Amino acid sequence: xxxxxxxxxxxxxxxxxxxxxxxxxxxxxxxxxxxxxxxxxxxxxxxxxxxxxxxxxxxxxxxxxxxxxxxxxxxxxxxxxxxxxxxxxxxxxxxxxxxxxxxxxxxxxxxxxxxxxxxxxxxxxxxxxxxxxxxxxxxxxxxxxxxxxxxxxxxxxxxxxxxxxxxxxxxxxxxxxxxxxxxxxxxxxxxxxxxxxxxxxxxxxxxxxxxxxxxxxxxxxxxxxxxxxxxxxxxxxxxxxxxxxxxxxxxxxx
Numbered sequence: 001x002x003x004x005x006x007x008x009x010x011x012x013x014x015x016x017x018x019x020x021x022x023x024x025x026x027x028x029x030x031x032x033x034x035x036x037x038x039x040x041x042x043x044x045x046x047x048x049x050x051x052x053x054x055x056x057x058x059x060x061x062x063x064x065x066x067x068x069x070x071x072x073x074x075x076x077x078x079x080x081x082x083x084x085x086x087x088x089x090x091x092x093x094x095x096x097x098x099x100x101x102x103x104x105x106x107x108x109x110x111x112x113x114x115x116x117x118x119x120x121x122x123x124x125x126x127x128x129x130x131x132x133x134x135x136x137x138x139x140x141x142x143x144x145x146x147x148x149x150x151x152x153x154x155x156x157x158x159x160x161x162x163x164x165x166x167x168x169x170x171x172x173x174x175x176x177x178x179x180x181x182x183x184x185x186x187x188x189x190x191x192x193x194x195x196x197x198x199x200x201x202x203x204x205x206x207x208x209x210x211x212x213x214x215x216x217x218x219x220x221x222x223x224x225x226x227x228x229x230x231x232x233x234x235x236x237x238x239x240x241x242x243x244x245x246x247x248x249x250x251x252x253x254x
Contacts, residue, residue: 044082070093070097071128071131072092073090073127075124075125082110087106160235180235184232185220191233
């Protein structure tokens with residue numbers, strides 16, 4: 001049994017002479033491309049994944065010399081054995097940083113896979129690797145989340161699907177695709193600062209922004225100390241004409 005959904009982990013690496021420090025970890029949303037039920041447990045990493053990535057990541061020398069900083073987003077699948085495969089970049093600009101983000105993500109494997117109803121399931125991860133240069137004297141920051149943001153009123157997929165309005169211009173142009181939205185979940189579970197991480201076209205991008213602004217979480221992310229924290233969150237919004245064609249088209253914007 002294969003369940004395809006997105007778990008997004010936000011890894012921010014601060015670089016100084018001593019190396020790399022994990023700044024944050026963030027949970028994510030569900031891929032609307034398939035039917036997804038509530039996942040019982042997420043994949044379990046053997047040891048501290050923060051230390052693993054910190055140990056294996058190397059900031060490319062030329063990018064470091066040129067003071068190049070950016071976030072590279074790598075997507076991969078975690079199969080029912082906990083192995084990762086199908087690694088590919090969904091966003092990134094600098095070739096050296098892209099290659100390094102891919103290399104490190106291909107080293108990752110999990111001790112236990114995700115489960116649903118006690119059965120192992122396959123999940124898709126998006127791993128954003130933030131290459132950022134630390135200035136001398138800056139404080140290293142380590143932030144590990146104990147609990148991810150929680151949504152109790154059904155699934156996010158259902159919320160997005162029920163509220164999504166397919167732009168008429170996109171229907172007339174037979175335009176489909178997935179818009180990736182990034183947003184911040186604050187300490188009250190409210191989403192804000194939404195922006196398009198990777199878009200399709202302006203009309204679909206704006207509709208994806210509108211529908212994700214409706215999302216509010218029932219419980220915010222919690223730090224290991226039990227303190228609520230704001231986190232970065234990623235949500236893919238899929239536009240499929242197949243669903244529009246089988247409906248009454250009442251949800252097509254006039």
